[in-house]
Structures are given as structure tokens and as C-alpha cells.
Amino acid sequence: MRGKKRELPGHPMDRLLRVDRIPHIWCSGCGIGTIFGGVLAAIQKLDIDLNKLAMVSGIGCTGRMAGYIKVDSFHTTHGRAIPFATGLKLARPDIKVIVASGDGDLFAIGGNHLIHAARRNIDMTVICVNNLNYGMTGGQQAPSTPLGFKTTTTPEGSPEEPFNFCYLAAACGAVYVARWTALHIRLLTNSIAEALQKKGFTFIEILCPCPSVFGRRNKMGNALETLKLYHDRSVIKNEIDPKEAGIDLFGEIVVGKFVDRERPTFIDYYRSIVCHETPEDNVIRIAR
Amino acid sequence: MRFWRRPLDMPPVKLSRGEVIILPERCKGCGFCIAYCPRGVLALSEEFNKKGYHPPYVKEADKCVNCHFCEIICPEFAIYSINLFEKEGEKAGA
Ligand SMILES: Cc1ncc(C[n+]2csc(CCOP(=O)(O)OP(=O)(O)O)c2C)c(N)n1
Ligand code: SF4
Ligand code: SF4
Ligand code: SF4
Ligand SMILES: [Mg+2]
Numbered sequence: 095m096r097g098k099k100r101e102l103p104g105h106p107m108d109r110l111l112r113v114d115r116i117p118h119i120w121c122s123g124c125g126i127g128t129i130f131g132g133v134l135a136a137i138q139k140l141d142i143d144l145n146k147l148a149m150v151s152g153i154g155c156t157g158r159m160a161g162y163i164k165v166d167s168f169h170t171t172h173g174r175a176i177p178f179a180t181g182l183k184l185a186r187p188d189i190k191v192i193v194a195s196g197d198g199d200l201f202a203i204g205g206n207h208l209i210h211a212a213r214r215n216i217d218m219t220v221i222c223v224n225n226l227n228y229g230m231t232g233g234q235q236a237p238s239t240p241l242g243f244k245t246t247t248t249p250e251g252s253p254e255e256p257f258n259f260c261y262l263a264a265a266c267g268a269v270y271v272a273r274w275t276a277l278h279i280r281l282l283t284n285s286i287a288e289a290l291q292k293k294g295f296t297f298i299e300i301l302c303p304c305p306s307v308f309g310r311r312n313k314m315g316n317a318l319e320t321l322k323l324y325h326d327r328s329v330i331k332n333e334i335d336p337k338e339a340g341i342d343l344f345g346e347i348v349v350g351k352f353v354d355r356e357r358p359t360f361i362d363y364y365r366s367i368v369c370h371e372t373p374e375d376n377v378i379r380i381a382r
Numbered sequence: 383m384r385f386w387r388r389p390l391d392m393p394p395v396k397l398s399r400g401e402v403i404i405l406p407e408r409c410k411g412c413g414f415c416i417a418y419c420p421r422g423v424l425a426l427s428e429e430f431n432k433k434g435y436h437p438p439y440v441k442e443a444d445k446c447v448n449c450h451f452c453e454i455i456c457p458e459f460a461i462y463s464i465n466l467f468e469k470e471g472e473k474a475g476a
Contacts, residue, residue, distance in 0.1 A: 105453075117458060124457060
């Protein structure tokens with residue numbers, strides 16, 4: 095066989111990638127690419143009709159995902175991925191909508207949209223890449239920055255306690271809530287596939303190394319060291335109350351599937367209460 | 383697994399064999415695939431690619447078991463494995 099050029103099958107994800115844009119912009123050792131691969135693997139696994147799938151993202155390093163996936167996608171303005179996705183879902187209830195964005199985009203500038211989409215139970219899957227800061231703009235403090243950690247806007251260390259995104263999403267009404275790290279790739283892929291099959295607002299947070307900005311400023315070494323930290327500190331606690339599921343980089347990083355429940359979606363209520371298509375009691379009975 | 387003696391009813395263990403393929407121009411030299419390959423198949427090469435990174439090279443081709451872990455951990459879609467053939471192995475888990 096040597097000497098002759100062999101026909102190779104090509105990378106198995108090429109089918110879902112805009113290969114002409116690869117290599118992507120993410121830094122060496124950035125975990126966003128691995129997480130993106132997990133999203134693509136979940137789509138592959140479910141064999142979703144690619145004409146019935148859309149990805150929406152906001153602004154930031156994570157927000158670039160929408161530009162690399164070969165399905166209909168939209169890169170919205172900062173913080174507005176969820177309202178765009180809401181409109182898309184209501185206009186086209188037959189398609190699956192994935193929102194992929196960063197911790198800052200989804201919970202700082204976009205925080206209000208997220209809590210109300212979860213409350214209304216709009217049918218979408220939100221992939222939140224949590225790199226503990228604003229990566230794209232050089233590493234400012236985000237609502238996820240752990241207490242005492244350095245960012246460009248908190249050079250002495252952050253004096254604020256961060257949000258627990260999973261607890262917040264669950265309290266707002268998300269029907270599926272999970273947290274993983276960029277190292278839990280197989281579990282993450284299965285979790286995304288599970289969330290994509292559920293009706294309603296599903297939320298997955300993934301801890302992600304940002305070696306160029308957050309890692310460097312906090313002297314965390316290269317990305318391999320951050321992966322080792324995830325390996326050493328992560329504890330899987332499925333079904334635990336997300337209130338108890340903290341992220342302590344010096345203690346325990348709690349990961350797992352925390353919430354998996356049923357609730358009528360906004361469209362269910364709308365069809366029943368506003369359009370009188372289905373008997374009201376039906377939907378309201380499911381709600382109880 | 384090592385046995386003190388081979389159990390008579392032990393079925394032959396199928397050891398899958400893989401071939402790992404590297405797309406050096408996509409690689410950014412992060413070393414994830416090298417660090418997390420369970421069989422020590424890969425190592426960092428001395429060569430540079432066009433972007434100036436050191437891609438991995440296949441050091442121990444025979445050891446690849448087609449687990450795809452390098453493929454799923456690589457942030458760059460720069461490496462993947464394919465099934466070579468199924469070998470009736472006695473060295474299970476060796
Ligand atoms: C309205 C508006 N304000 C501010 C910015 C600048 N900006 C771009 S990305 C970003 C933060 C991104 O952080 P995050 O969502 O965590 O994404 P990451 O880059 O960390 O993946 C900000 C503030 C902007 N593009 N638009
Ligand atoms: S700045 Fe951080 S988050 Fe953005 S691509 Fe680089 S490593 Fe990734
Ligand atoms: S497929 Fe598995 S064994 Fe083969 S090189 Fe990749 S990680 Fe190593
Ligand atoms: S994981 Fe991918 S990008 Fe990183 S060294 Fe291996 S092939 Fe290169
Ligand atoms: Mg961020």
C-alpha cells in the first residue's frame with residue numbers, strides 16, 4: 095500500500111463542519127473546540143435531519159460556534175441569542191434550536207433573556223461554555239468569576255461571589271439542567287443528546303479552560319493543567335439539588351445531571367389558552 | 383487482566399485495532415491527544431506545521447485500539463481513528 099495515496103474517510107465531523115473555515119480562531123488549548131465537537135457528536139448520534147436544526151449564538155469566543163457548524167445558524171448581537179432563538183422557535187416550532195454562547199453573553203448582558211426563556215419554558219437547548227471570564231475581550235470579570243480570582247477589571251482579585259448558573263436556571267424553571275467540564279466529553283455528548291430530545295428549556299453548563307486569558311492571569315499553567323484540575327476536583331453527583339452543586343477550584347467541582355422534569359412549554363400553553371386548540375384543563379393538569 | 387491460570391471457559395477477547403490519522407495542518411499543538419491516549423500511541427513531533435505548531439506523530443502505531451479518545455478530545459478536529467481489523471487477541475488488557 096505504501097507509495098500509493100490511500101483514500102481516507104476524512105474526519106468524522108467534517109460532515110457537520112464548515113471545513114473551509116477550519117482551523118478555527120480558538121487559541122491552542124482552548125476547550126471550546128472540544129465542547130463544540132461534543133455538540134456535533136450529539137447531533138451525529140441522534141441523526142437529526144440537518145434541515146430541521148438551527149444554532150444561534152451571541153458574541154464572544156464561544157459565540158463563534160455558530161459560524162463553524164454546517165446548519166442554518168445565526169450569530170446575534172451580544173446577549174441576544176436567546177430572544178432570537180425564541181422568535182425562531184415560535185415561527186418554526188418544527189425545528190430544534192440550539193443556543194451556544196459564553197457565560198458573559200448568557201448571564202451578564204443576556205441574563206434577563208435567559209431567566210424569562212426558562213420561566214416560559216421555551217423549547218431550546220442552551221449550551222453555556224463557562225470559562226470564568228470574558229475571553230474574547232481580553233479577560234474581564236464575568237458573573238462566573240470565582241471570588242478572589244484575577245481579571246483585567248479585578249486586578250487584586252474579584253471581590254464578588256459568582257452565580258451558580260445551574261441553580262439559577264433550575265430556579266427559573268429549566269426542565270433539564272446539567273454541568274460538565276471539557277474533559278467529560280462522552281458524558282457531555284450523551285447529556286446534550288438527552289437535552290436535545292427533551293421538550294422545553296434545557297440547560298447545560300460546561301467548564302472550559304481559557305489558557306490565554308483567564309489561565310494566564312491566574313497562573314494556572316497551560317490547558318493540560320486545567321484539564322488535570324478538572325480530573326482531580328470533579329465529583330459526579332447526579333440528581334443533587336443544584337443549590338448544593340458548587341464550583342470550588344480548590345475543593346470540589348460538582349458535575350452531573352441535576353434536573354430532569356416535565357413541564358408544558360410556552361407553545362403548549364399558547365395553543366391551549368390563546369388559540370383554544372387543545373382543552374385548557376389538559377395543559378393545566380400537566381402543569382400540576 | 384492477568385490470570386494465575388487461564389480459565390477453561392474464557393472466551394477469546396476481541397481486541398479492536400485502530401489506525402490513527404493526523405491532519406497536521408489543523409493542529410495547534412495543545413498536546414491533549416498525547417496526554418490522554420490510554421495506550422501511549424502519540425508523541426509530539428519536532429516538525430512545525432504552517433501555523434508554527436508542533437503536531438503529534440504516531441510513535442507506537444501497533445498499540446492503537448481505536449478508542450477514538452484522541453478524536454473527541456482534540457479541539458481542532460485534527461486527529462481521528464479508523465477501525466483496522468478485529469484481532470483475536472490473547473493479550474487482553476495487557
Ligand atoms: C453591546 C456589546 N457590549 C460589549 C461588547 C464587547 N464584548 C464582546 S464579547 C464580550 C464578552 C464575552 O464573554 P463571554 O460571553 O463569556 O464569551 P467568551 O469570549 O468568554 O467565550 C464583550 C463584553 C459587545 N460586542 N457588544
Ligand atoms: S481567549 Fe480564552 S476562550 Fe477565547 S479562544 Fe482564547 S483560550 Fe479560548
Ligand atoms: S484511538 Fe485511542 S488508542 Fe488510538 S491513538 Fe487515539 S486515543 Fe490512542
Ligand atoms: S489534540 Fe489536536 S490540536 Fe491538540 S496536539 Fe493533538 S492533534 Fe494537535
Ligand atoms: Mg466566558
